[in-house]
Amino acid sequence: MIEIRNVSKTYGNKSVVENVSLNIEKGKITSFIGPNGAGKSTLIKSILELIPSVSGTVEIYGKTYKEKRKIVGYVPQRESVDWDFPTNALDVVTMGRYGHLGWFKRPGMKDKRIAMECLEKVGMEEYAQRQISQLSGGQQQRVFLARALAQDAQLYFMDEPFVGVDAATEKAIITLLNDLKKQGKTVLVVHHDLNTVQEYFDWLILLNVHLIAAGPTKDLFTKDHLQKTYGGKLTMLDSETSPILINSR
Known part of the structure; x- marks a missing residue:
């Protein structure tokens, strides 16, 4: 579904993503994992052309992102969003419908209905008219998930969706x-919480500036692969079936 070839990104003289190439398969829940500063979010933003890459190419079904943007949904990190912007939850979710509208067209009743259905799917229908600044962190995250759903995409990118949310x-x-x-x-x-990786994800992309490995979670979630990815930042104990995270800094 996605072909990434030799993508690199630098900030100043520092390489953040270096010569990453991989294929991402359709129909799986895939996680990017690696230490802080490993380039996970940077790689996603490069794929979505939110930031320019120094080199490399990305194709989605053999086309550029701009040609396929209508089938791609994006949930950014919460801290990158201006939550003081004066709008309510329903309006935020309705923004996800803009890709289905032509230039200068305003959302109609159908779009509002779809947006409301998406709020219901994430348990936020009661907060449709609530200003986003008045929502909790978890509620804000649900609203942005609903916005991505409203887009009715085929491919979703989510940057740290579990950070700062409650268990529910x-x-x-x-x-x-x-x-x-x-x-x-x-x-x-x-994703950052290694303790939920095996439960949540089918496929892993292990990244630390360079691509360490990519493949099924059952094959890659091992002490050896994680030590290669995290180095001395990871302390682990072995259980009978898998490594258990004790400390990572």
């Missing part, structure tokens, strides 16, 4: 991801 929201998010998978959608998630 985390459960709602993973239920939603599995529902998308059942519909044949593809989901890519930047």
